[in-house]
Amino acid sequence: MDWKPDRKAKKAVYRQIADYIERGIALGEFLPDSMLPSERRLAEDLGVNRSTVVAAYEELAAAGVVTRKKGSGTQVSSDIWGMSHKRIPNWGRYIEYGSFLPNLPLVQKIRNETQEHDMINLSSGELSPGLFPSIEFRSILAEMPIKAPLGYDHPQGNLELRKTITTHIKETKQIDTEPYSILITSGAQQALHLVIQCLLKPGDAVAIEDPSYCYSLPIFQSAGLKTFLLPVDDNGMNPEDIRSLHKKHRIKMVFTNPTYQNPTGTVMSLTRRKQLLELSSELGLPIIEDDPYSLTSFDWTFIPTLKSMDVNGTVLYISSLSKIVASGLRIGWIIGPKRVIERLADAKQQVDFGHSIFPQWIAHHFLQSSQFQQHITMLQLELKKRRDVIVTSLRDTLGNRVSYDSPEGGIHLWCWINEEVVSPTHLLEESFKRGLAFLPGSVMGTQKNYVRFTFGRGETSEIEKGIARFADALNSLLDS
Structure with missing residues (x-):
């Protein structure tokens, strides 16, 4: 030719x-x-x-x-x-x-591998089916009268549910708000998506924690945003790092998960929370607080949310029932100024014309009932038990080859490997061969020699078996 x-x-x-x-x-x-x-x-x-x-x-x-x-x-x-x-x-x-970017290839591969029947899944950030309130839901469905019409509901979500959430967060998190300041969303992820799409524009700079769940989300790149990283230590991220970034890059928004942070399990100190709110007010900088885990404290410690301390209205608060009740319920919410909530509700209506009424009814009745607090108490005890099992399993099988901090709440354990391995991807492949899925730390931040285990996702026996498989995979690479 x-x-x-x-x-x-x-x-x-x-x-x-x-x-x-x-x-x-x-x-x-x-x-x-x-x-x-x-x-x-x-x-x-x-x-x-x-x-x-x-x-x-x-x-x-x-x-x-x-x-x-x-x-x-x-x-x-x-x-x-x-x-x-x-x-x-x-x-x-x-x-x-297409302008909407796909998930990272490694995330897609993990999702596909976890469909295998004999795969122990310690990667997915959700509760195991055994921790869902299935019996309580069946009781609610059997007794719940269908009073509301089955047409489109209010753009912000069912009013009765928003009233119930108003009472719920006042009693459990000391957050004062009104139903008109709440938008019901399809979990926290849709809430984040709406905030990014409606309140920011391409080229804007935002700050996210490193490591963090946000690091793995392509929606920031799809929206054309510039992301800058805030290192997380034992006391959470440092507000002074935000000041430095703001001077250099004119940060428009900060995303944080301050309580039992995903993946580290750390809790932002009260001092830093106050500093962050003062800085937010000084700079006029919105804070997006993602709070999925604060009700999972293993010793029932009350940790004030940023929103409960927010006297200047600089915090948009996101929470859901996904990590404490059932991920498949798809009930989340955003709390913020009325004008912001109306803007986000308008966008949500363009996407799905409002949330399904059935999960809203279930959530409304469950949050109102005495069964909810009984469920949370059970969940705290069970998660603590599973945390202890995974810590013991790692200590017994791998000794000083790995290190970790034992979290006091949440569903994740952040584990770092003290010796170099070929690559996180290679380690994951070896684990797949043995029937275990976990999340490599590189998916969630710049720290490469880390892995995240979701102990809330596995039953106790599965956790022990899964860590044994992980130890086998890691030892095979380190000893070769």
Whole structure:
């Protein structure tokens, strides 16, 4: 083949190849039903990567000019110009060029691997089915009269549920608010998404904790935001780091999970909480407080939320029932100034036209009942038991090869490996082979030699078995 793509041209190389072949077909150089060169051979002839040829062939297939069959190769269509010629969308290009970014490949792989029947899942940030209040829910569903209409509800969510949440957070978290300042969301993740989409614009700078759950979310990149990291130590993130970032980058918003932080399990000190609120008021800087775990304290210690200490209205407060009741209920909420809540509610209505009434009814009745506090007490005791099991298992199987701080609440344990391994991905692959899934620390921040175990996700026997499998995988790499 004498022709070669022009690497200096503005047109992409794969597009040049596709145009060249399509022109050759039109001129009769490539006949109907004839086979085109294999991807590998054409790549060698043109001096390009094989993936470039694959992209060109897929472009031609989308145009209906060629057909591609796995194992057979790429063939010029038999009736290019006839009535039977049809064009199909190039879905590959649409997927590649969409503005909403996919999850990290490693996160996708973990999700797929955990579908295996014999896989012990200590990666997913949720409670195990044994900790769900299933019996209580069945009782509520059996006795609950359907009084409300089954049409669209209020854009901010069912009013009765918002009134119940107002009472609930006053009693459990000392947060004073009104129903008009609450928006019901599909868990905390939708709340974060609405905040990012509605209150920020591309190019804005935001600060997130390192490590943190937010680090793994592509929604910041999809929205075109610049993220800057706040290191987390034993007392949480340091507000003075925010001041430094704000001077350099004009930070527009700070995202924090100050109580039993995911993944470290740390609690921001009261001193730093006060400093953060003072700094927020001084700079006019909004604080997004994500609080999924504060009711899980293993010794029933009350830790004041930032929102309960907020006298200047600088905190948007996000919480949910996902980590303390059931993730599948999909009930979360945002608390903030009335104007902000109305803006977010308007956006949510554009996306899903409001939340389903059925989970809102269940949440309303469950939060109102005495069963809720009984459930929380049970949950605290069970999570503490599972925390003790995972700590004991790590100590007995790995000794000083790993280190960790024993959390006093939440559902996660942050574990660092004291010796170098080949790579977190390699360690995860070895664990997959043995039937265990965990979350590598690199997914949640810049610290590479860490792993996160979700002890709330596993039953006690599964935790012991899972840590034994992890120890086997780690020892095999360290001893080889």
